Structures are given as C-alpha cells and as structure tokens.
Amino acid sequence: MSIFKARVKEFEDVLAPPQDEIDLKQLRRLAFNGVPDVQSFRALSWKLLLGYLAPKRSTWASTLAQKRALYKQFIEELVLPPGHSNNGDSGSGDQADLRGVGLQDHPLSEGPESAWNTFFSDNEFLLQIDKDVRRLCPDISFFQQPTEYPCTIVVHSKGEHGRRLHERVVPAVLSSANVERKGLGMTKINLITKRSVENYAAMEEGQEAHWEVVQRILFIYAKLNPGQGYVQGMNEIVGPIYYVMASDPDLSYREHAEADCFFCFTALMSEIRDFFIKTLDDAEGGIKCMMARLSNMLKDKDPNIYERLKTQELHPQYYSFRWLTLLLSQEFPLPDVLRIWDSVFSDEHRFDFLIKICCSMMLIQREAILENDFASNVKLLQNYPPIDINVVITHAVSLA
Known part of the structure; x- marks a missing residue:
C-alpha cells in the first residue's frame, strides 16, 4: 500500500462511520501532517477542529x-x-x-x-x-x-x-x-x-x-x-x-x-479577533505580543539574524505583522495555505505552531538575510520566495 493510500485509510478510520464519537486527539495528530485532498476529509476535519461540529456524530444533523x-x-x-x-x-x-x-x-x-x-x-x-x-x-x-x-x-x-x-x-x-x-x-x-x-x-x-x-x-x-x-x-x-x-x-x-x-x-x-482590534494590540492575545514571541524565538534560535535585522531597524511590523494577522494567507499559494492551516488548526496551542512556521521562514533564508542590505531584506520578507511548503513545515516541527 502506498503512503498516500495508507494516510487516506487512516482518515477513513477516524472520520467514517460506524463509530459515533470522533477521536479528536487522533484527528489532530493526522491532520497536523496534512489532510489528503480527497473525499470530504479537509472540510469535515476543519469543521471539527474549529469546533463547528462536536465530536459526537449523532449531533451533526x-x-x-x-x-x-x-x-x-x-x-x-x-x-x-x-x-x-x-x-x-x-x-x-x-x-x-x-x-x-x-x-x-x-x-x-x-x-x-x-x-x-x-x-x-x-x-x-x-x-x-x-x-x-x-x-x-x-x-x-x-x-x-x-x-x-x-x-x-x-x-x-x-x-x-x-x-x-x-x-x-x-x-x-x-x-x-x-x-x-x-x-x-x-x-x-x-x-x-x-x-x-x-x-x-x-x-x-x-x-x-x-x-x-x-x-x-x-x-x-x-x-x-x-x-x-x-x-x-x-x-x-x-x-x-x-x-x-x-x-x-x-x-x-x-x-x-x-x-x-x-x-x-x-x-x-x-x-x-484580538489581532484585528487596535486597542488590544498590547493585550496578551494581541498582535504585538505575537510579534514579540516571534522575535524572542528568532533571537533564541539564531542571534545573528536577530541582530542583523535589529541593526538594520527592520522591525517585525514590517513583515511579521501581516504573516501573523493573516495566518500566512498572503505569503503562499492557496494550496500551500491550506496545508499550513491543516497544521495550525490541529495544534491545540494553535498559534504556537504558527510562530514556529514564521521563525522557520526566516531561518531558512539565513544566508540571504545576513548578506542583504535593508531594502533587500524588506523585499525578501514582504515577498517571500517560492519554496516547497513541506520544507518550511518540517523545519518548524524541528524547532523545540
């Protein structure tokens, strides 16, 4: 059996009848690694992961x-x-x-x-x-x-x-x-x-x-x-x-x-919603807090990149503001966005993994960032270069 068919079988076992109770923990584990583009797997998984549908199938109708x-x-x-x-x-x-x-x-x-x-x-x-x-x-x-x-x-x-x-x-x-x-x-x-x-x-x-x-x-x-x-x-x-x-x-x-x-x-x-309300920018769930968490992770994982951007006064709001607020929907083609959201919606600490993806995007471009001047780095981070999204996600998973 191919890897793809094996993954489809796993989703069928979790989502298909006859069982009435969906194992959300198992669904999160499967969806985190990407939902196959077949049947109704992604639509149903997202409804469950976002809480629109309860795990109990008998309540759905x-x-x-x-x-x-x-x-x-x-x-x-x-x-x-x-x-x-x-x-x-x-x-x-x-x-x-x-x-x-x-x-x-x-x-x-x-x-x-x-x-x-x-x-x-x-x-x-x-x-x-x-x-x-x-x-x-x-x-x-x-x-x-x-x-x-x-x-x-x-x-x-x-x-x-x-x-x-x-x-x-x-x-x-x-x-x-x-x-x-x-x-x-x-x-x-x-x-x-x-x-x-x-x-x-x-x-x-x-x-x-x-x-x-x-x-x-x-x-x-x-x-x-x-x-x-x-x-x-x-x-x-x-x-x-x-x-x-x-x-x-x-x-x-x-x-x-x-x-x-x-x-x-x-x-x-x-x-x-706190991302979209300016008066909550400084709140714990606000966008400034999210950008600070990303900056701190970058500083921890690669101080050189952190210092390079700091020296250039390339502040996080120039790039990560949009990344975080829009859940990277503007940075990648739609199929890649769907793949990212499979993982983000599956993460019980939802936006922890989003921050890891954003950090990985910068770490992957390490050499370019360290060599570029301010203008080139702004262009790089605001127009992220084409890349296999699985490379970014795999890198993000590796971040402890």
Whole structure:
C-alpha cells in the first residue's frame, strides 16, 4: 500500500462511520501532517477542529440544520432591503411590520431607529468589503466562477436593487472609507495588495460568483459584530475556508458551503479577533505580543539574524505583522495555505505552531538575510520566495 493510500485509510478510520464519537486527539495528530485532498476529509476535519461540529456524530444533523436555518435568518434580516419578505415580494402592511419596517420608516428617514437609515449607512464598510473580495485569490479562477448553489432569495430579485450587496455600493465615498479601518497596526497591512488587483465582475440575475457569496458572509459578520466591524484582511481569512467548503465533493455539504463557512469563520475569528482590534494590540492575545514571541524565538534560535535585522531597524511590523494577522494567507499559494492551516488548526496551542512556521521562514533564508542590505531584506520578507511548503513545515516541527 502506498503512503498516500495508507494516510487516506487512516482518515477513513477516524472520520467514517460506524463509530459515533470522533477521536479528536487522533484527528489532530493526522491532520497536523496534512489532510489528503480527497473525499470530504479537509472540510469535515476543519469543521471539527474549529469546533463547528462536536465530536459526537449523532449531533451533526441537528447542529447543521439549526445553524443553516439561523444563517438563512441572518440573510433575511440583515441582507434583504427593509420591507421585503423572503419570497421576493415588496413588504407591505403586516409583512413589512414583520421585518420591523412600519409606515413611519421612510427610505429618506435619518432617525437612529430607521432600518432604511441603517441600510444606507452600511455602505461605509460594504464598500471596503466589495473592493477586497473582488480581488480575492486572483492566482486561481475559483472566486470568479459561478457557484452551483446561489442564494435564491437574493439572486432572484425581480429587478429590485439592494438585495445583491454589490449593487448597493456607492463608489463616491471610496476616498474616505478606504482608510477608515479599525485597528491593524501602524502599517494597516497596506501591502496586502501585493497580488493582482484585477476586479471581478458580478454575475447576471439568477447566478452568483463565489466572491459575491464571500462578500455576503463578511457583510453579515460585520453586522453581527459592530464593535469590531469589517477590517481589511478578513477577506484573506474567510477565502480559504470558503474554498474548502465550496469544493467539498459531497454535494449535500457543498450546497450549504456559505452557512458552514460563516460559522467556521466566526469560530476562527473568535480566536484571532484580538489581532484585528487596535486597542488590544498590547493585550496578551494581541498582535504585538505575537510579534514579540516571534522575535524572542528568532533571537533564541539564531542571534545573528536577530541582530542583523535589529541593526538594520527592520522591525517585525514590517513583515511579521501581516504573516501573523493573516495566518500566512498572503505569503503562499492557496494550496500551500491550506496545508499550513491543516497544521495550525490541529495544534491545540494553535498559534504556537504558527510562530514556529514564521521563525522557520526566516531561518531558512539565513544566508540571504545576513548578506542583504535593508531594502533587500524588506523585499525578501514582504515577498517571500517560492519554496516547497513541506520544507518550511518540517523545519518548524524541528524547532523545540
């Protein structure tokens, strides 16, 4: 039996029936070494590792049904324009009241309780979401392609504007909204656009591109988390999760990729949300603490590299800020990011291993870093050279 077939058999033994209780410890051990790109292994493993599904298989059906129904409710209440029911008709009378939109609420109302006022003010962060998701993972065509399962209550809009989020965006406010992001350190991850900046087109009525689905996920997340809102870079976190869910070979799961992705993304964000809130930069779980841990590890493993960067005043926020905040999603091609996240999600001390990977990235480039001047090192660390990701992960595992 080949090594690959042996690994597939191991995952089948852990994830497949008849056993009702998934051995999470065993799953972590297997997934840490990479999840095979077959069957539904990765999508199911991530749902379990992120806590969306409980280890007990008998609870899955009810959990999924409940969560997916809840997500549909989010769409109806947060995405559809005020005064519209979920059957495509304009809300009037009792229907409108069910959505909390009565006769006193006019589209021109500026009252703080006005659903219409909220509807229009959402444009401020929706604009940034729209801009970011239209260039998500441009090195692959996936996000530009139509989903097989468009959200019917949104795409069949019968000519109405406002149901599809990209139709709401008012570009005129771009100059102000573009810089009004909450948190994200002194660089605000302004190098996040190192990839292509091509702009994806929206689909015709009745269809949705995958990026439009991601846009809706981020919009709903921002609406449900007003204290945090949307921060540029969240698109790079949700993108790989959605790709995994929407590529599930099991069509019964793929059909619900949007809802499942939303709850997996929310679970992950609950762990890393401190990275995206500037006021928590100095907290124990904040990004400054994470960068300090990386610097300390580098100093311990290779004082020469540490001193070289310190002498050049090449501070960690110039490179590791983005590495850590975005879980390396900008530094490697998508297949490599998925492989990294298999290990990161499997690690019970989740971000300990992420720091080891980042440290290994620098140790592997030791000779170049020691020889380079400041400008060359900035370029090297902000545009990490192509490498076999297994080399980086193996090196990271070796770090005690």
